[in-house]
Amino acid sequence: MAENNRQTDIARRTFLRTGAASAALLGSGVWTTDALRASAVAKRAMGDARNVIFLVSDGMSSGTLTLADLMVSRRDGRSSHWMKLYEREDIRRxxxxxxxxxxxxxxxxxxxxSWGCGHRVNNGRVNWGENDEEYTPILKYFRDAGKGTGLxxxxxxxxxxxAGFGANVPQRGMQETIAxxxxERRYDVLLGGGNLFYHKDLRSDGHDLYTDYKNADYHVVRKKGDLFNVPADDKRMLGVFYDGHVPYTLDHINTKEYRENIPTLAEMTQIALNRLxxxxxxxxxxxxxGRVDHAAHSNDVGGLIFDQIAFDDAIGVVVEFAEENPDTLVIVTTDHGNxxxxxxxxxxxxxxxNVHFDRxxxxxxxxxxxxxxLSEESTINQIRERIEEATGIHITGKQAVAxxxxxxxxxxxxxSMMNRPSQVLGQIMANYTSxxxxxxAHTADYVELAAFGPxxxxxxAFTKNTELFDVMTEAAGVEVEV
Ligand SMILES: [Zn+2]
Structure with missing residues (x-):
């Protein structure tokens, strides 16, 4: 495997230097002289894709994709947007x-x-090599080509x-630096959570980053209503809607304050598309x-499925955009199982x-x-009542004791990985939801990858993660350093 990877890397460098683009070969994982020669013949026009939209459900095991599709079909009588993609004639999967x-x-x-710079780096690093090389992230390349950039x-x-598409840091935790x-890199549209890393009272250096963004002519929005009222101009935009991560979709649906103040992923996607x-x-x-991953870490089935469906709604928005703008490469995937x-x-x-799942x-x-x-002080009754309030399920006394x-x-x-309260609760609930x-934790499963467009x-059929960097830059005709 290591040998194979090295060959692929060498071939990729040669390929970029000569500029002999062969779309068809990228997914094969094997490069031979013959194949490279053939690629010169099979060369296609560069830059057919004006836009590139990359959708990633973080930490989505294949089971998660299934669960979300099953819920949408059983509840709403339709397929998920992701599974609908597989009815397309032009789908690559x-x-x-x-x-x-x-x-x-x-x-x-x-x-x-791996997608953002075309290199495999150590876990925890963002576009940062083992000898402190800083690999240029894809948003910078697109920006330098005069294209819009959004996260x-x-x-x-x-x-x-x-951050993997736009930043360089040796440790992913350096979120203040990433902000x-x-x-500095003037990305056009940034929407999500993260007030912790922007607000002067919450940043470790006491610096007011919102003012810096405003001074650089960004619209800065903090609430859903403001997001919808941003004038349709060419200014850049930063939208930060929560201190940390945006709340889970299931809690969002059932909490008035969240519904009023925080946009859904599909809404943010629509606004970003309008501007970009x-x-x-x-x-x-x-x-x-992003929170599909967090729900999976904590074995939280409601958190997981509702957030995957919210992600799926964003796919729906993108598919609609791509139908009106067929010069758009759309990639839909996940970064790992969980x-x-x-x-x-x-x-x-x-x-x-069936009955369990429908609950x-x-x-x-x-x-x-x-x-x-809940806490270590909670009584058996308190535990049972709280779970019933959230899920309508009456767990047994013995389960509450666990x-x-x-x-x-x-x-x-x-x-031993299953000792924590989130894991114990996850397994108790499994008796009732199946x-x-x-x-x-994350898993090594090969992940689902779907794409359409130029x-x-x-x-x-089988792709190495780093190859997607080439797929995107070549589709858009964006030049990269060798
Ligand atoms: Zn994770």
Whole structure:
């Protein structure tokens, strides 16, 4: 495998130097002299894609994609937008190997960097090599080509996945620095959470970054209403809608204050598209459903499925845009699996699975919300009542004791990753929803990759993550350093 990767890397450099673009070969993972020669013949026109839109559901195991589609079909009588893509004749679909430089299990920083700069870096780094090389991120290349640049997410806007397309830091936690880099690099549209890294009272240096952005002629918006009222001009825009990550969709749906003040991912996507499409040279935008990952880490089935559906709604907005703007390359994927949830067969003839799964539709709050209201002091009754308020499910006294023990640090699962309250609650709920988890961390699963539009023909059935950097820059005819 290592040898193969090296060959691919060498071939890619040669390929970029000679400029012999062969779309068809990129996905194959194998480069031969013959193939390279053939590529010169198969050379296609550069820059057919005016726009590149990259959608990433963070930490989406294949099971998560299934669960969201199942809920939408059973509840709304339609397919998810993602699964609808697979009815398209022009769809490219395959699996992608997301390994980072140091591990077969990637983190979001290394994953996004692999697409964002075309190099595998160590987990935790953002476009930053092992000898402190700073790899130019894709948004800079597109900006230098005169194209618009946008990042939209439900995490902090400075989080690892958006940062992988626009920043350079040795540690992903340097979110204050990332917020400064976005400004220095003049990206056009930035929407998400992350007040913690912009507000003078919350930043470690006491610096008011909002004023810096305003001085650089950005619209700065903090509330949903303001987002919709931004004039349709050519100014840049920063929208920050929460201190940390934007709240989970399920809590958003059921909390008035959130509904009034915080836009959905689909709404942010629409506004960003409206603004970026004013650039006649086109644009690149990354849209992240960032909290699917967090829900998976905490084995939170309501948090997971509702956020995946919110991400799916953003796919719907993008598909509509791409239909009106066919010179748009659309890529839809995830950066890694996480906790690999699945709907399990349960009961005689698996008869209980449907009924159990449909219960999730009625949930009012996430497990995250449940746990935020409990502590090691909580009584068995308090635990049971809080879970019932959030989910309508009456857990047994014995199950509540397990959760209480976990809070008190005396619960011992056979698989030690499952000791924490979030994992214990996740497994208690599995008895009632039939959805269970393999752990609480990222997984090495090859991930789902779908694409359509000009340049998507470069994507084969099995892709190495770094190849997507070439796919995007070549589709848009954007020059990169060798
Ligand atoms: Zn994660």
């Amino acid at each position: 395959g699996l992608m190997d997301m390994a980072s430089r140091n591990s077969v299990v990637t983190g979001s920083a290394a994953a996004s960097s 939209v997410t439900t995490t902090t806007i400075t989080h690892a996945t958006p 400064e880099q976005y400004l 499409s004013r650039n006649r040279n086109g644009f690149i935008m990354q849209i992240e459903g 906790a690999n949830p699945g709907l399990n067969g349960q009961g005689s003839g698996y008869n209980d699975s 999730i539709q009625e949930f009012k709050h996430t497990n995250n919300w449940v746990l935020a209201g 959760l209480q023990d976990s809070y008190r640090g005396v619960y011992e699962a056979v698989y 959805v269970n988890w393999v752990g609480s 340049g998507s023909e470069a994507i084969g």
